[in-house]
Amino acid sequence: MERLQMQGIAKEFGGIAALRGAAFSAxxxxxxxxxxxxxxxxxxxxxxxxxxxxxxxxxxxxxxxPAEIRSPQDALRRGVSVIYQEFSLARHLSVAENILLExxxxxxxxxxxGMERRAAELLADMGFPxxxxxxxxxxxxxxxxxxxxxxxxxxxxxxxxxxxxPTAVLTAHETEKLFALVRRLRDRGxxxxxxxxxxxxxxALCDRVTVLKDGATVGTWETATLxxxxxxxxxxxxxxxxxxxxxxxxxxxxxxxxxGLTTPLxxxxxFSVRRGEVVGIGGLVGAGRTEVLRAIxxxxxxxxxxxxxxxxxxxxxxxxxxRAGIGLVPEDRKQQGVLLDLPILTNAMLTPVNPHxxxxxxxxxxxxxxxxQGLRERLRLKAASLExxxxxxxxxxxxKVALMKSLVSRCEILLLDEPTRGVDVGAKVEIYxxxxxxxxxxxxxxxxxxxxxxxxxxxxxxxxxxxxHVAGELSGPTLTEEGIIxxxxxxxxxx
Amino acid sequence: MSTETTTIGAVQNRNPARRGLLTLLIDWNxxxxxxxxxVASAVLxxxxxxxxxxxxxxxxxxxxxxxxxxxxxxxxxxxxxxSVGSVAAIGGMVVAMAMPALPIEGxxxxxxxxxxxxxxxxxxxxxxxxxxAGFGMASFVATLAMMxxxxxxxxxxxxxxxxxxxRELPTAQILTxxxxxxxxxxxxxxxxxxxxxxxxxxxxxxxxxxxxRLTVATGSNETAVRLAGLPVWRYKLLAYTICGxxxxxxxxxxxxxxxxxxxxxxxxxELDAIAACVIGGxxxxxxxxxxxxxxxxxxxxxxxxxxxxxxxxxxxxxxIIKGVIIILAVLLQGMGASAKRRV
Ligand SMILES: Nc1ncnc2c1ncn2[C@@H]1O[C@H](COP(=O)(O)OP(=O)(O)OP(=O)(O)O)[C@@H](O)[C@H]1O
Ligand SMILES: [Mg+2]
Numbered sequence: 044m045e046r047l048q049m050q051g052i053a054k055e056f057g058g059i060a061a062l063r064g065a066a067f068s069a070x071x072x073x074x075x076x077x078x079x080x081x082x083x084x085x086x087x088x089x090x091x092x093x094x095x096x097x098x099x100x101x102x103x104x105x106x107x108x109p110a111e112i113r114s115p116q117d118a119l120r121r122g123v124s125v126i127y128q129e130f131s132l133a134r135h136l137s138v139a140e141n142i143l144l145e146x147x148x149x150x151x152x153x154x155x156x157g158m159e160r161r162a163a164e165l166l167a168d169m170g171f172p173x174x175x176x177x178x179x180x181x182x183x184x185x186x187x188x189x190x191x192x193x194x195x196x197x198x199x200x201x202x203x204x205x206x207x208x209p210t211a212v213l214t215a216h217e218t219e220k221l222f223a224l225v226r227r228l229r230d231r232g233x234x235x236x237x238x239x240x241x242x243x244x245x246x247a248l249c250d251r252v253t254v255l256k257d258g259a260t261v262g263t264w265e266t267a268t269l270x271x272x273x274x275x276x277x278x279x280x281x282x283x284x285x286x287x288x289x290x291x292x293x294x295x296x297x298x299x300x301x302x303g304l305t306t307p308l309x310x311x312x313x314f315s316v317r318r319g320e321v322v323g324i325g326g327l328v329g330a331g332r333t334e335v336l337r338a339i340x341x342x343x344x345x346x347x348x349x350x351x352x353x354x355x356x357x358x359x360x361x362x363x364x365x366r367a368g369i370g371l372v373p374e375d376r377k378q379q380g381v382l383l384d385l386p387i388l389t390n391a392m393l394t395p396v397n398p399h400x401x402x403x404x405x406x407x408x409x410x411x412x413x414x415x416q417g418l419r420e421r422l423r424l425k426a427a428s429l430e431x432x433x434x435x436x437x438x439x440x441x442x443k444v445a446l447m448k449s450l451v452s453r454c455e456i457l458l459l460d461e462p463t464r465g466v467d468v469g470a471k472v473e474i475y476x477x478x479x480x481x482x483x484x485x486x487x488x489x490x491x492x493x494x495x496x497x498x499x500x501x502x503x504x505x506x507x508x509x510x511x512h513v514a515g516e517l518s519g520p521t522l523t524e525e526g527i528i529x530x531x532x533x534x535x536x537x538x
Numbered sequence: 539m540s541t542e543t544t545t546i547g548a549v550q551n552r553n554p555a556r557r558g559l560l561t562l563l564i565d566w567n568x569x570x571x572x573x574x575x576x577v578a579s580a581v582l583x584x585x586x587x588x589x590x591x592x593x594x595x596x597x598x599x600x601x602x603x604x605x606x607x608x609x610x611x612x613x614x615x616x617x618x619x620x621s622v623g624s625v626a627a628i629g630g631m632v633v634a635m636a637m638p639a640l641p642i643e644g645x646x647x648x649x650x651x652x653x654x655x656x657x658x659x660x661x662x663x664x665x666x667x668x669x670x671a672g673f674g675m676a677s678f679v680a681t682l683a684m685m686x687x688x689x690x691x692x693x694x695x696x697x698x699x700x701x702x703x704x705r706e707l708p709t710a711q712i713l714t715x716x717x718x719x720x721x722x723x724x725x726x727x728x729x730x731x732x733x734x735x736x737x738x739x740x741x742x743x744x745x746x747x748x749x750x751r752l753t754v755a756t757g758s759n760e761t762a763v764r765l766a767g768l769p770v771w772r773y774k775l776l777a778y779t780i781c782g783x784x785x786x787x788x789x790x791x792x793x794x795x796x797x798x799x800x801x802x803x804x805x806x807x808e809l810d811a812i813a814a815c816v817i818g819g820x821x822x823x824x825x826x827x828x829x830x831x832x833x834x835x836x837x838x839x840x841x842x843x844x845x846x847x848x849x850x851x852x853x854x855x856x857x858i859i860k861g862v863i864i865i866l867a868v869l870l871q872g873m874g875a876s877a878k879r880r881v
Contacts, residue, residue: 093765095764095765114767115764115765115766115767116767118767119766119767125765127765131759131761131762131765132759132762133754133755133758133759133762133763133825134758134759134825135754135755135757135758135825135826136751136754136755136758140751140755141762144755144762144763144766144768145766145767145768146748147748147751147752147755147768148748148752148766148767148768148769149748150748151747151748151749152746152747152748153745153746153747153748153750153751
């Protein structure tokens, strides 16, 4: 029995079709994956189900009966609960108030104590008792903000639960907790719709898969009848020969050397990266990986020594770093990476060492455009034009814009914080190719990633961090998933 | 900027006792500034710390306090209300014109007149709210238009003339007594008592009711509130409406104190109210600010004026100094925010 049926759903944004007659149906008691390239329309389809967007055509049926969903209230009343890809937390409210936001709409007096108790229960139930229900949501690390988001959806009594890339900011450990929870809900008969670009998650968790392409439905399959290759082919419509493109490692002299880097959250981190080398940083969320990159980039105060090409260098601000040839693609693209109100082109060129600037910093429109256009095609950026505002792009496409910025500036030292988060498989491979090309032309790349396969496939060496220090370094035959997990969870590797 | 802390959502960050002296100073900057201004005033004039002088000062600040509360509500939702001064003028005019016009006299008549004035303000505020919440107009633009329209109405009500009401009218006597006299026994001027009651009311409303939290939530993340199925427009509309009502009441207070309703009441009042909110740490982008801190902002603004009058600083340099103080306060808060991030 299908719990949810969506038929012929159409949606346009300013004359450009995001959905053209998409169909989707899911049963109760199953985890149903919704897959597709960046910009295929997955989030849009789910926002229509949630009443956040109006749809221009088609029909939604819940339990076989037509359901008119025109507002979030309509959806909530019918038991539809959505965890959105973009965070929808009020930063200035407490965790408890965010989780129980709807309850605020019902009560007159604010029952702070009761709400905190209920929120603490929900958090503990999810396996995250360490999150303080009284903290401001905006003060939490992104992973915990995601946990709050999930908790908020679960606080409602939902029969259809949509998770739009919930694990993008979680690491293995937290992801496992989330999966356990999703399975529990499924066994209770909830219809779970799951969106993710991590294929192994789909195979681990989902019973069926529906693939969207360019706003239309390609089809629905039992997960058991698919494998990585066939699913990829269905999504991007072509074969992906090698997922991690081979690279000729051509090591040059040491480009970046960090000695005893220390910040309030990081202790005594030392490592060096040579030209042509890709060094990975693994570990759990909160292990201090992002802090290391930010400190090198001059975004946070730190002590320690930094040598660039053998010369000691003092970097006090991001401006210093960029002039010294260091580029950073930050982890939280919404807040740090992309200016949502500005066109893609402006975003891509927003760097002080823009090689496409002419004399006296006059913008040379033509060359910029050509460079951005080239990257747009390579990364398969799905956008109406380079003038489209970054905020109107799908999540994965925004990530591509954030990356374009650093690729355009031709940095010698590139710091990438979760560069492929939320990016579809096809574009991931392109991003890997671009990183490899940069390394081949002599750039030194440092890459933080929570995807272990990505670290193993892309990096020459991987530093694993735990609780603010480097727990060990892996390379060659020792660079395995087990090796990374072991270091990330405990047990130092001293040599 | 996302800070990753080992204890998640560490509330101890907000416990000032455990932080350095500098952060402590920054955290409490407006209270320290207030204390410094009080000390400075006391040193400059031996009359300052007399009850009479303090009552005088506070009585003059009462209208600004009311308007600032209204402004804070709007600012919390992420908007701004430029029309408060003009609406206050209308409130002051309406009460002055209504008193002699009414067939009845006395306390009940006065209450009717005040309600009429507040109704006018509430209505104008609601128009602001509908334009912003219903039609999605930028609050700056909508209330800018209302600012000039309401001022125009205030002038037209009496052809630009001040409205004097017969002093001997019993209704008017009660009003002027409210403006001039104090609570029997205590001597606390009535406007101060009234303002205090309203302050307490809004402290409770904002802190202890869901409506208060949702007003903050609207300014913090409107999408989140909408997606929770809650009527964002209602919180916005209510904020502008209340702001209009409070502004009109402020105008009534001015009329009570001066015994005359003038159409030039409250010129520039919106700037003082915004300044009070900002000095009190409110974010103009919404989601942050409290009534108590805004009231401290009002006191700071009032004391600055008071000190400079005591030192007989001429009016023009006073404006410069006021601007400098606002900038200083906001700079300190910025430092506070970044210091917190680094903890
Ligand atoms: N608010 C909006 N305004 C204009 N265009 C939009 C808006 N939201 C989405 N789009 C467009 O609709 C298309 C589908 O976007 P959607 O967010 O549904 O993609 P998605 O499948 O979720 O992709 P991703 O995997 O990157 O999250 C994209 O081309 C996007 O640019
Ligand atoms: Mg999406």
